Each structure stands twice: as C-alpha cells, then as structure tokens.
Amino acid sequence: MTVQELTERLGLSVCSGSEGLGREIKGGYTSDLLSDVMGHAKEGDVWVTLQTHKNIMAIASLKDLAAIVLVKGRVPEEDTAAESEEEGIPILSAKEETFEITGRLYEALKAEQTV
C-alpha cells in the first residue's frame, strides 16, 4: 500500500511532503519516545506519534520511514514541515487519538498482509 492509498483509506490529511505520497508502506510503529523509534522502527514503517518538533523528521529520514502520522489533529511545526518537504517524506494528520488510529492502521496493513 502506498502512503496515498493509506491517506484515502483512513481519511488522513496531508500536512507536508506530498511529493512522497507514492512511498510504499511496509509496516507501522507507534511511540512518542524518539530513541525507541530510532532503535526499533523499520525502513518503510508509518510512524504514529504526537511529537511535532523537527527531530521527528531527522528520525524519519535517518530510518527511511514511509511517513509520519500525527494524532489528535496535530500539525507539524513550521521547520518540521519544511524538512518534510525537502526530504519528500509526508507528514499526515489524523483526527483520532493514538490508540484508535494505530488500530485502524494495523487493520488496513493487515488486510494487505504487510504486517
């Protein structure tokens, strides 16, 4: 499934990095601890978090994540969005809170047998 397809299926809004909507999703990871994501997320994962500062892009870029999903309608800070544009890694926003959007993401990926 591509980031674009996920965005449509889960009704997410695209905050930045739309150039990367064609990126292929291989899995997902949910955590707000940056070192945990650094240590355990895998290439091609969609990362669900409530953090909006610029370091989330450093992690997404270093780990080659497919996209970041912010919860509870949060949006990236200005410099975070700029970095997302530059790297071509989309930042998406979900209305739902972490538990719910992670569940929906898991269901969507499971249906595609990617997790």
Next chain:
Amino acid sequence: MEFSYHIEGGDFSKAGLASSEVKKILKQLNVSASVIKRVVVALYEAEVNVVAHAYEGDVRVDIAPERVVVVVEDRGPGIPDIPLAMQEGYSTASAAVREMGFGAGMGLPNMRKNSDELNIESEVGKGTKVTMLTRFNP
C-alpha cells in the same frame, strides 16, 4: 577520509545534522544499507546526548575501507557513573527534554547495539568522549 561537525548544546533543531551528512557520504561510498543504519542511529543518539547534556561538542568521522570510527567529544558535565548511564531506562534528562520524547534512557544502549566497539571516557565537570567503531564487513 575525515569529516568533522560542531554541535551546539541545547539546540535541538540542529540535532541530527551530522548524522544526516554522514548518511549521505556513506551512501556515496556504497556502504551497505544495514551498516549505514547502524552508524547513523549510533551517531544520532550521540548528537542528541551532546545537545541535551553538554555545552558544545565536536564530531569527528574517520572512514577507512574496512571501518568507520566516529568520535564525539563534548565540553559538559561529564558522566559520574558510566555503568549506571549505560543501563536501559536510566536518564538524567530534564523534564522539558523528556516532554520532547528524549530522555528515555535508551541513547547509550542504542549506541552500544549499533556499533561494534563503543568506548566512553568521561571526566566530571569537564566532558565526555565517546568513540564508536563500526566494521563494514562484520
């Protein structure tokens, strides 16, 4: 081949710049993706430690055909008890830093896991020097 980068303490917006540069360089040198990941994860954690705890620091990256050595040396408070600091979950990060999602006590453990040799020298009140060696063909 040698490269160096400066890190300012407290400036989280720039944490990850050295890692990002080193990632590009290793990619150009056709180092395998799995090795690049280990090197940049370890270096990113070291960068964040300097930003979160020290006044300033310098990164030196030395690339040879068979391995990369990364040295991160800071001027800062130092680490009084290194074995304790190495324990997963132990952190002295401030509340503000934790709120940003740092300070989970996983930085040094991540550095150990993602390098073949990790050496930490520290003097309280002066600073800390971290040396990490990663081989290209483990």
